[in-house]
Amino acid sequence: MSTDVAIRPGRAHAPQNRSRRRPRPKRDRGRVLRLYVPLGLYLVFTLIPFYWMVVFAVRPSGSTTPVPWPITFEHFETVWNDIGYAVFFRNSVIVGVWSLLATTVLAVMGGYALSRFRFRGRSLFMVVLLCTQFIPGAMLLIPLFTIFKTLGLINNLGSLIVADTVFNLPLSVILMSGFISAVPFTVEEAAMVDGCTRLRAFLAVVLPQLRPGLIAVGSFAFIHTWNNFLFALMFVSRQDSFTIPVGLSYTIGEYSADFGALAAGGVVAAVPVVCVFAVVQRYLVTGISAGAVKG
Amino acid sequence: MKRTTAWAAIAVLTVAVAGCGSGSDPGSEESGKTTITFWDNNGGTRTPIYQELIKRFETANPTIHVEYVGIPIASVQQKYDTAIAGGDTPDVGGVTTSYLANLVGQQALEPADDWLGKSAVNGKLAAPMLDSVRDTVPDGKLYLVPGTSNLDVVWYLKDKLPEAPKTWDEFFTDAHELTKAPDQYGYTIRGGAGSIFQVLAEMYAYSGVTEFFDASGKSTVNDPKNVEYLTKLAGLYKKDTPEADVTNDFPKMVAAFGTGKIAMMHHNLGSYNDQVKAHGADKIGAFALPTGLSGKRTIVANPVDGFAVFKGSEHKDAAWKFVEFLVSKESNSYWNQQTGQIPANTEAQGDSWVTALPHLKTAVDALNDPNTAVVSPPYYLPQFSSITKADTEPLFQKVLLGQMKPQEFLDTMAQKLTDAQAEWKKATGG
Amino acid sequence: MASLRRRAVPYLLISPTVALIAAFLVYPIGSVAYYSLQNRNLTRPWADGFAGLENFRRMLFEDELFWQSLGFTAKWVVAEIGLQLLLGLALALIVNESFIGRGLARSLVFSPWAVSGVLTTGIWILLYTPQTGVLRFLGQPETAVLGNLDTVFPAVVVTELWRGVPFFAILLLAGLQGIPGELYEAAAVDGAGRVRRFRHVTLPHLRDAIVLATLLRSVWEFNNVDLLYTLTGGGPAQVTTTLPLYVAQRAIDSKDFGYGSALTMAGFVILLFFSLLYLRLSRFGEER
Numbered sequence A: 001m002s003t004d005v006a007i008r009p010g011r012a013h014a015p016q017n018r019s020r021r022r023p024r025p026k027r028d029r030g031r032v033l034r035l036y037v038p039l040g041l042y043l044v045f046t047l048i049p050f051y052w053m054v055v056f057a058v059r060p061s062g063s064t065t066p067v068p069w070p071i072t073f074e075h076f077e078t079v080w081n082d083i084g085y086a087v088f089f090r091n092s093v094i095v096g097v098w099s100l101l102a103t104t105v106l107a108v109m110g111g112y113a114l115s116r117f118r119f120r121g122r123s124l125f126m127v128v129l130l131c132t133q134f135i136p137g138a139m140l141l142i143p144l145f146t147i148f149k150t151l152g153l154i155n156n157l158g159s160l161i162v163a164d165t166v167f168n169l170p171l172s173v174i175l176m177s178g179f180i181s182a183v184p185f186t187v188e189e190a191a192m193v194d195g196c197t198r199l200r201a202f203l204a205v206v207l208p209q210l211r212p213g214l215i216a217v218g219s220f221a222f223i224h225t226w227n228n229f230l231f232a233l234m235f236v237s238r239q240d241s242f243t244i245p246v247g248l249s250y251t252i253g254e255y256s257a258d259f260g261a262l263a264a265g266g267v268v269a270a271v272p273v274v275c276v277f278a279v280v281q282r283y284l285v286t287g288i289s290a291g292a293v294k295g
Numbered sequence B: 001m002k003r004t005t006a007w008a009a010i011a012v013l014t015v016a017v018a019g020c021g022s023g024s025d026p027g028s029e030e031s032g033k034t035t036i037t038f039w040d041n042n043g044g045t046r047t048p049i050y051q052e053l054i055k056r057f058e059t060a061n062p063t064i065h066v067e068y069v070g071i072p073i074a075s076v077q078q079k080y081d082t083a084i085a086g087g088d089t090p091d092v093g094g095v096t097t098s099y100l101a102n103l104v105g106q107q108a109l110e111p112a113d114d115w116l117g118k119s120a121v122n123g124k125l126a127a128p129m130l131d132s133v134r135d136t137v138p139d140g141k142l143y144l145v146p147g148t149s150n151l152d153v154v155w156y157l158k159d160k161l162p163e164a165p166k167t168w169d170e171f172f173t174d175a176h177e178l179t180k181a182p183d184q185y186g187y188t189i190r191g192g193a194g195s196i197f198q199v200l201a202e203m204y205a206y207s208g209v210t211e212f213f214d215a216s217g218k219s220t221v222n223d224p225k226n227v228e229y230l231t232k233l234a235g236l237y238k239k240d241t242p243e244a245d246v247t248n249d250f251p252k253m254v255a256a257f258g259t260g261k262i263a264m265m266h267h268n269l270g271s272y273n274d275q276v277k278a279h280g281a282d283k284i285g286a287f288a289l290p291t292g293l294s295g296k297r298t299i300v301a302n303p304v305d306g307f308a309v310f311k312g313s314e315h316k317d318a319a320w321k322f323v324e325f326l327v328s329k330e331s332n333s334y335w336n337q338q339t340g341q342i343p344a345n346t347e348a349q350g351d352s353w354v355t356a357l358p359h360l361k362t363a364v365d366a367l368n369d370p371n372t373a374v375v376s377p378p379y380y381l382p383q384f385s386s387i388t389k390a391d392t393e394p395l396f397q398k399v400l401l402g403q404m405k406p407q408e409f410l411d412t413m414a415q416k417l418t419d420a421q422a423e424w425k426k427a428t429g430g
Numbered sequence C: 001m002a003s004l005r006r007r008a009v010p011y012l013l014i015s016p017t018v019a020l021i022a023a024f025l026v027y028p029i030g031s032v033a034y035y036s037l038q039n040r041n042l043t044r045p046w047a048d049g050f051a052g053l054e055n056f057r058r059m060l061f062e063d064e065l066f067w068q069s070l071g072f073t074a075k076w077v078v079a080e081i082g083l084q085l086l087l088g089l090a091l092a093l094i095v096n097e098s099f100i101g102r103g104l105a106r107s108l109v110f111s112p113w114a115v116s117g118v119l120t121t122g123i124w125i126l127l128y129t130p131q132t133g134v135l136r137f138l139g140q141p142e143t144a145v146l147g148n149l150d151t152v153f154p155a156v157v158v159t160e161l162w163r164g165v166p167f168f169a170i171l172l173l174a175g176l177q178g179i180p181g182e183l184y185e186a187a188a189v190d191g192a193g194r195v196r197r198f199r200h201v202t203l204p205h206l207r208d209a210i211v212l213a214t215l216l217r218s219v220w221e222f223n224n225v226d227l228l229y230t231l232t233g234g235g236p237a238q239v240t241t242t243l244p245l246y247v248a249q250r251a252i253d254s255k256d257f258g259y260g261s262a263l264t265m266a267g268f269v270i271l272l273f274f275s276l277l278y279l280r281l282s283r284f285g286e287e288r
Helices: A028-059 A076-081 A085-116 A122-131 A139-152 A158-181 A185-193 A197-210 A211-227 A230-236 A244-249 A259-283 B001-021 B048-059 B073-086 B097-105 B112-117 B127-135 B168-177 B196-208 B225-235 B245-249 B250-257 B269-278 B316-327 B329-339 B352-356 B358-368 B383-392 B393-401 B406-425 C002-036 C054-061 C064-096 C102-114 C117-128 C152-175 C181-189 C194-224 C224-230 C242-255 C258-280
Strands: B034-040 B063-070 B092-096 B143-149 B150-155 B187-188 B262-268 B284-288 B298-300 B305-310 B373-375
Touching: A028 A076, A028 A259, A028 C064, A028 C102, A028 C117, A028 C152, A076 A085, A076 A259, A085 A122, A085 A158, A085 A197, A085 A211, A085 A244, A085 A259, A085 C002, A085 C224, A122 A158, A122 C002, A122 C258, A139 A158, A139 A230, A139 B073, A139 C258, A158 A230, A158 C002, A158 C152, A158 C194, A158 C258, A185 A197, A197 A211, A211 B187, A211 C102, A211 C152, A230 A244, A230 B073, A244 C117, A259 C117, B034 B048, B034 B316, B048 B063, B048 B316, B048 B329, B063 B316, B063 B373, B073 B092, B073 B097, B092 B097, B092 B316, B097 B127, B097 B269, B097 B305, B097 B383, B127 B143, B127 B305, B143 B316, B143 B329, B150 B225, B150 B269, B150 B358, B150 B373, B168 B187, B168 B225, B168 B262, B187 B250, B187 B316, B187 B358, B187 C242, B196 B225, B196 B298, B196 B393, B225 B393, B225 B406, B245 B393, B250 B262, B250 C117, B262 B269, B262 B352, B269 B284, B284 B358, B305 B316, B316 B329, B352 B358, B352 B406, B352 C194, B383 B393, B383 B406, B383 C242, B393 B406, C002 C258, C054 C258, C064 C102, C064 C194, C064 C242, C064 C258, C102 C152, C117 C152, C117 C224, C152 C194, C152 C224, C181 C194, C194 C242, C224 C242, C242 C258
Parallel strands: B034 B063, B034 B092, B187 B262, B298 B373
Antiparallel strands: B092 B305, B143 B305, B150 B262, B150 B284
């Protein structure tokens, strides 16, 4: 029988991971064609650039051999010492995590309002959220700078956290409202009939089912912030407050294009994030959709 | 429950990490120390050089602390514009004459004339560079203290090209002979971002025209001899140069050259360190652009790079002290030795390392030769940057692709320059 | 009393978001609108002043590049979003299944997202440059992918695809989690094959997610120029210039802020129009 679907009030966790443990008989060729071949092809496409990055990072400048030998770590040294990467990395993490937390919390709140209530100004709110995405950040730079200066946030990582949150919010709110709408309201209703307040019903019953949505929205917010270059360079003017994208852009310029350092810096920047992804992606399941497209 | 603990752990971690966040406000006085901020307009590989210089400066001046901020060169103009508009400029900044007019136009810089008159380096800075700086602004004041200048050179691989060409004919012959299919090329053209300046340098070197505008204010860019050169250059494309050239900005061009498959590349002294890293110091050589039709070596002046003090600085004395230190003989010599460029300090120019580096010796000799004519591009024109970038770079690509004739391209550029010159003369009272 | 408090709940929930947007976005966006009506060039202050609709007139009637870039932008957005959606959906379906190494596969599939823009363009430049790139191993040593007018569009599409597919993959994978497994069981019992189950169970549940994702991502692709800026500079000869890239070159590089603001406002109006149209046509949010 399929895993239990009806979430009874009071059960905070849907059964999870059960489907993963169940061994699947790899019986048919069709499965290989539908699954492994496209996946394999796509993985090759995805990984070639990463391979190139690693190759450039450990190969002496100017070499063109496809398999790097001998290996050199001089680029990593350049990046860590000359360019001062450790500080950039720390700053990127601080800004990323704080903006992730702020965005996710506010997105859940706003998303819930959009999804569960038909209030006056709802459509307007959504249109306004959309409109904020229509202007590229580079055109808003100087007015934003003036605002942050007035608030005294220039040269402070706080300006980046706020700016990134503000720019991530509209997308996050809209996406979150979509995820919340996917959870039928009957589930909360049942909980409230049982005596929970709306808030408790939400926390106990809806939030667990929102886990994939939270992961998705949180990842987007984090990644946008992690990769943001413009604000990180413009709102901050202290060497110890720059973030990784700024550090990476040091390597390519008019008088010097050090692809080795760029690649080394990129490896340092990407590896931790990929590892975190590897851990976090496990939570992109709630288990209720086990076997969505049956083989 | 696992999930809550995980979140709690993350929360604690971030608070802890944030706790060791940004430090104290720069520019503040702590126990009698003055702090000044210095923005490096080419942050990154030059950072260690400045850090060393700053260390020496602070040892000699214990009451001044210099806070170094490295700005990536590709974004430096945008950074300065934002800072000026937002009122958050540094005390000292690295500036070049290619955007000096822009900064002066926004009234952001402090003139250096008074300070220079009283300074120990007065009379020790190369006169051509000082003149170049003054020519960039309408009021002729010195807004930038020169530290270094650059020169266009053609880098070449010694094992492919044993002897550097001395005339343009030799150059074109060499480019042709060194091209062997499928992937060995004699030359590579910079067809992408930054193409126009290089093309101008080549054209004027070939044609020998010495003024950017003739007596009546018309641009000389479409002089028939310039057109002749451009036609020859466009003829090289795809035959003796790679097809990829048409979108070559500096990173792409140097990445391709770095693989050793291309014999010659036009750039400037500034990329010396990259060339050595990719090829090895003994395999790479440089020659100045060959002499052209006039028989005289003609060089288009590169932007002068130096240091400016900003009007908004609250510690101008300390700022000037730092600038003085940077252009004094030892520092200027050290800096230019590390980067391989031409020192602005005339005493530093005489240092032994200058003559020991062959590519630099070529450059300095060419510049100091009394027969050399120097053409100054009109950096003072506010539209010069946009004319030589957004307006004409795409057209140059069309020329390479055969969609536009060289004559038409140069006529278009000449017209824009002539108009800009006329407008500027009117706006600044001639 | 209680009902008043209850009615206030949605407003309270959205108030922090509204406050942030009001504080940080209204004034800047307003200033762009303001500057679109001005002549403002940072380097030629003597020409500054009120321009009325002059910028717009110039844009619509004299600027060939405006229309050309608009056309290319449409082509770019449609190609990217279409391909990203298809690949993202396919990937989401694949990694939703159980198989050995699923965790690893997922991390790898999503990993291009972890890579910063500067790095993405840097690596792909290396991949496409003939001397350092990947094509020499595929028997095509000479193809100058970015310099050739025929291949430059597919080349930039592929690069952006590499970077953009994970967005759809993650979003749709999360969306797939919300579909109760018993619906598939019921459909299977009714005799529906794989394709029909997909069409009648999966797609309807994903509809809202797909509409949102494509809309938001389209806006993002429209406005985001870092890749094109670095990879081709909008070239060769401006064939890969989108409208926002044109804005970046005009407003930021050439410092013609007034005209650049006018171009931005044009982009704003276009995006607004199409977003509303798209939402209306897709019958977003209606009960199924």
